[in-house]
Amino acid sequence: RWPGAEVVATCATGGRPDMALSVLGLLASYEDAPIWIAEDKVVARILRGGESWTIEGSEGKTFSIIAIAPGTVASEHGLEWELDHSPLGLLADTGISNVVRSTATIQVHTGIAIAYLYKKGQ
Template sequence: MMRADEPASVAVVGGSPEPSSASTVRRAAARADAVVAIDRGLDAVRDADIGVDVFCGDADSVSAEGAALVRAVEAAGDSAPFEIERYNPHKDDTDLSLALRAIRQRWGAPRLVCTCLSGGHPDHLLGVLGRLVSWEGPVELVEDAFEGRILHAGHSWTIEGAESRRFSFIPLSAACEVSESGMRWNLDHHPVDLLSDLGISNVIEGPEATITCHAGTIVCWTFH
């Protein structure tokens, strides 16, 4: 059960080598009750001029100014403005995996609003999806070019005010079943296989569109 001081949602600002714009980072943070910066994500948070609650990372990709801030906060002890989880660079897990563990240990499974996680390296992006697909709570993806959701069985995403935007979904598990409405090509409890391209490049055609995952897990995006 969530305590009164536990956030219902957490913004996760990742360390992508191609970070989102400051306005997008601010938009993601505005949807959340707490902010977790992962390594280079601390620079994105600083550029967006927003606060941070927890820094997670090995500080191997953060800027010199960000690294100096981490050291200063570590030295501040009980008066530190935010928490730090510093990791050894020679570790088996990614910083995102460890950050998700830190969030889970502190707050359970709040809704995640994720940004600065998708740019630069396709291998990292696939690893990001692999980690987020196992998160117990809802997951939102907020980037400059798109917004997205990870949907498990029984969950839907209703999209409003996005007429004419491109929309795509990709199954992240075997034996998915999906319905779509309000789009150029709609589906009704349609089976789709792992990583199928069936859901790529649809178009939202009405003032409201909905995608529902009946079985399995999918990731879906609407593109600005």
């Protein structure tokens, strides 16, 4: 309806893991616009196959990516530990607790993942 519009969800996690997973599942099913999540300590992006996120000016901050769909494959560059077309297991820890070292590019090739950038190095 609004070309180029993005969805930004705030207070999406509610402090309860069951609520957070449910909200993330609902947001991931929305395919009409890029999905961002803005919380006090983190900004997150739901990335579907073919989507990417470029992160600038965040050196030293913690970054994590978690697959929320089976068959997710991602690449990460500009981080302490880089991935190149690496499979991410569903809800696995392969992509958690990384560190941004320079301008970072995150790309999901297939599947769906949620990428988290913490506002302070945590």
